[in-house]
Amino acid sequence: MHIPYCKSKCGYCSFCSSDDFSTLKLYSDSLYNEICERGREEACDTVYIGGGTPSVLPRGEIGKLIWFLRENFNIESGAEITVEANPDTCTDEFLYECRRAGVNRLSLGLQSDDDRLLRVAGRRHNYAAFEKCLYSALGKGIENISADLILGLPFQTLKGFEKTVKHVSSLPLKHISTYALKVEEGTEFYDNEVGVDEDLQAEMYSAGVEILANNGFLRYEVSNFAKIGFESRHNSKYWNHSPYIGLGLAAHSFADGYRTENTANMSLYIIGKRESGREKIPLQELREEYIMLALRTRDGMDLNLLKSAYGCDLLKEKASEIKMLRDLGAVKIDGGRLKASPEAFYILDSVILKLI
Numbered sequence: 487m488h489i490p491y492c493k494s495k496c497g498y499c500s501f502c503s504s505d506d507f508s509t510l511k512l513y514s515d516s517l518y519n520e521i522c523e524r525g526r527e528e529a530c531d532t533v534y535i536g537g538g539t540p541s542v543l544p545r546g547e548i549g550k551l552i553w554f555l556r557e558n559f560n561i562e563s564g565a566e567i568t569v570e571a572n573p574d575t576c577t578d579e580f581l582y583e584c585r586r587a588g589v590n591r592l593s594l595g596l597q598s599d600d601d602r603l604l605r606v607a608g609r610r611h612n613y614a615a616f617e618k619c620l621y622s623a624l625g626k627g628i629e630n631i632s633a634d635l636i637l638g639l640p641f642q643t644l645k646g647f648e649k650t651v652k653h654v655s656s657l658p659l660k661h662i663s664t665y666a667l668k669v670e671e672g673t674e675f676y677d678n679e680v681g682v683d684e685d686l687q688a689e690m691y692s693a694g695v696e697i698l699a700n701n702g703f704l705r706y707e708v709s710n711f712a713k714i715g716f717e718s719r720h721n722s723k724y725w726n727h728s729p730y731i732g733l734g735l736a737a738h739s740f741a742d743g744y745r746t747e748n749t750a751n752m753s754l755y756i757i758g759k760r761e762s763g764r765e766k767i768p769l770q771e772l773r774e775e776y777i778m779l780a781l782r783t784r785d786g787m788d789l790n791l792l793k794s795a796y797g798c799d800l801l802k803e804k805a806s807e808i809k810m811l812r813d814l815g816a817v818k819i820d821g822g823r824l825k826a827s828p829e830a831f832y833i834l835d836s837v838i839l840k841l842i
């Protein structure tokens with residue numbers, strides 16, 4: 487569920503979010519209507535409320551939204567319920583509300599522990615605010631906490647990044663995501679012609695993987711690292727091609743073989759013209775997408791699923807390519823799954839190209 491509001495726009499951000507809160511009440515009304523209309527009977531074992539910044543919601547709203555979701559969807563007891571928050575708006579009251587509503591996972595936008603870099607990135611918080619929020623959430627019983635880090639920010643050095651990863655991975659977190667900076671059109675970084683040094687990013691990534699592993703954070707997807715048993719159940723669904731319903735502005739859904747897309751136009755969303763696209767995905771496309779997403783994960787792709795769901799006998803269809811990749815040590819087959827080796831994570835695009 488998407489909450490498309492932020493206090494201000496970060497320099498690198500290309501997400502669908504706005505700092506114009508004048509539409510918030512109408513947006514909430516339309517979101518409640520969408521939840522009602524799209525409610526389902528099937529059991530739902532993960533909920534993810536992201537943004538934007540869910541922690542900017544007015545007091546009482548996050549609890550109400552989750553209550554409303556429970557009324558309209560069959561959310562299992564024990565479901566993983568994640569809320570994203572930014573340290574500058576993640577107040578004690580917000581955390582209490584989350585806890586009372588059954589939120590059991592918090593995803594905090596940290597990005598860096600270096601206040602100078604946070605200012606460069608246009609973040610509104612400093613490191614101290616993050617730490618306060620982390621310990622406040624732990625104190626309220628939310629123990630499954632994730633932090634996001636960006637690698638390749640302007641003025642960030644390899645040494646600086648290593649120091650950040652060492653520091654952050656020593657905190658009582660269960661999950662860390664690291665994203666390489668991309669400079670996309672429409673962002674302040676793009677307008678200011680901020681450059682990206684991909685070689686330096688690769689070095690940072692490589693160093694980060696090692697430091698994280700030494701501190702017990704194991705890579706289970708290219709950008710995601712978790713203590714054992716704390717892999718994000720929700721994100722894993724995207725990579726495993728499980729169905730999901732996206733609610734809110736610009737949200738995407740994948741269910742019943744269809745991909746649907748909500749409008750990114752706030753005026754249309756508010757008047758109830760929510761859906762902007764719906765397509766039946768061709769089998770070939772589904773198959774390629776599954777291979778691409780699943781190979782990014784530690785557990786790789788389920789060869790039986792590929793056969794039963796997408797009619798693809800990969801071991802036959804790509805026999806010579808798989809042999810070559812196995813001889814090179816780039817992939818292995820283990821328990822009916824084809825997995826990329828740790829070394830192959832650096833050349834994943836080439837491996838995927840061989841298999842689709």
Ligand code: SF4
Binds near residue numbers: 494495496503537572
């Ligand atoms: S807080 Fe997140 S969604 Fe909001 S502007 Fe910054 S990066 Fe974008």
